[in-house]
Amino acid sequence: MLKLWDRPNRFIQQECCMFSARDEVQLMFPVETIMRITTPVTGKEYFPGVDFEYTPGSRTIRRLPGSSMPYIPESMMRPGEDAVCYPESNARAVIGACDGGRLFFNNENFFAENQISVDYRAVAVDFDPELDHQSDRLPLFRKKLKDRNAVRVMLLGDSISEGFNATAYTGCEPFSPPYIEQTTRYLSDRFRAKIDLLNHAVEGTGCVFAESNARVWVKDRPDLLIIAYGMNDFSKMTGEEFIERNKNMIRSCRQLSPECEIVLLASMTGHPFWEPTKPGRDAEFAVAARDFVAASGRDIAIADVQKVWKKFLERKDFYDLSGNGVNHPNDYGHRIYASVLLHLLAGAEMF
Numbered sequence: 619m620l621k622l623w624d625r626p627n628r629f630i631q632q633e634c635c636m637f638s639a640r641d642e643v644q645l646m647f648p649v650e651t652i653m654r655i656t657t658p659v660t661g662k663e664y665f666p667g668v669d670f671e672y673t674p675g676s677r678t679i680r681r682l683p684g685s686s687m688p689y690i691p692e693s694m695m696r697p698g699e700d701a702v703c704y705p706e707s708n709a710r711a712v713i714g715a716c717d718g719g720r721l722f723f724n725n726e727n728f729f730a731e732n733q734i735s736v737d738y739r740a741v742a743v744d745f746d747p748e749l750d751h752q753s754d755r756l757p758l759f760r761k762k763l764k765d766r767n768a769v770r771v772m773l774l775g776d777s778i779s780e781g782f783n784a785t786a787y788t789g790c791e792p793f794s795p796p797y798i799e800q801t802t803r804y805l806s807d808r809f810r811a812k813i814d815l816l817n818h819a820v821e822g823t824g825c826v827f828a829e830s831n832a833r834v835w836v837k838d839r840p841d842l843l844i845i846a847y848g849m850n851d852f853s854k855m856t857g858e859e860f861i862e863r864n865k866n867m868i869r870s871c872r873q874l875s876p877e878c879e880i881v882l883l884a885s886m887t888g889h890p891f892w893e894p895t896k897p898g899r900d901a902e903f904a905v906a907a908r909d910f911v912a913a914s915g916r917d918i919a920i921a922d923v924q925k926v927w928k929k930f931l932e933r934k935d936f937y938d939l940s941g942n943g944v945n946h947p948n949d950y951g952h953r954i955y956a957s958v959l960l961h962l963l964a965g966a967e968m969f
Contacts, residue, residue, distance in 0.1 A: 619800040634950035639692040647740035658792040688732040723943040755919040768812040775846035779819035783941025797955035824850040825863040832870035848885030852899035857906030884924040
């Protein structure tokens, strides 16, 4: 997989930005020099002094008047009542804004077509994900990888885990894979082990769906089960109820696979002004997951995407990471997901 950055050389690879009703975007790190800016979907490249400008030592890229860089006007950010709404084809809006209105949305390629990708050398790379290494957890899975044994990895989740808005999933350049495929390919290459991926993620579902349909997936007998719900559950239950549903899934799995180890993946945040993803619910669910894992044995671990995602949002705009405008990651976001998983599963220095 393409790492987010090469820390020793201070090289940042394909960082995503979006000019969403603004002429300036923020990068993760202060720039020494920008090497290239493109829109990967179209292959179009943009040039300093013509399309953009920046000041070395700053994190800001400014879009110049007359630039050919994609720009989303304010009118599109808050669509009116005449806007085509999801689930209609080619929708540019979704209902459910906290004020009763609509939000900018597209579940196909529109966001990828209107975001830019920046390669640059940074003055310094100073990001700390503040993740627990958890190297003592998942001992059976780690040993199987080390011994180059075949392993079966199962993923339960919603549309994010199914792969939505990764360009390989939507079928456009640059065909970057969903996070779980990036993760298993990296593990297979690094450990030279055969990894069978069993992706049971289904769009629009939450944890109740997997709990109720356990008979469908438990028969696949995974060595590692990744449970990646939350986004579609935030508005439907408390964090405590969410963890109880996850416990039921774990019990169902272990009836047939008693040695299966478990990863709970704490979901990214959604749009802060969308009713189903109001701020605070993601944190409530993540805290509940952390507490459950901390009280569990070594056979359960957490992939804390929520913690890392929030730290990215301290420096980046929500739309820089979004694949559809409300609740899916873009290619850059899928790389964040994969990086968190690989930090856990392989001890890889991804950040």
